[in-house]
Amino acid sequence: MKVLLIKDVKALGKAGEVKEVKDGYGQNFLIAKGFAKAATTEVLRKYESDKKKEAENLRFELANLEKLKEELAKITISISKPLGANGHLFGGVTKDEIASALKEQKNIELDKKSLELPSIKELGTYDISAKLGHSIQANFKLEVKAQ
16 A cells, blocks of 8 residues: 655654555554645645645745845934933833834834844944844844934
């Protein structure tokens, strides 16, 4: 019996492979437990179709992320913070503040967890980097001004 593996099966193969197995093992274990499907032409055709759709979606997502990366490279956002008695910022600038300023000023939504920034406790211009996913990293500028 031929089966298409849906999940990795130890000592048999990885997901996506078509394997020849004994009927009892295929029916009673692999198919019953959801590790495989019977490798009919319809199942194989659907699997190939799903694989192509997935690859196309990935290409589309990567293209959008690259476009966002180029857009972010041109951006400078500004945040105004009150100064303390010593001329330093009263508290630092947080990732949450940067993410909300980016949303308000440029209408770009980024998760605050994707931002990487140095400790910002003084006025000035800083380079902020953001992990967009699929190992794509973007950079933009942050200008911290006195309120």
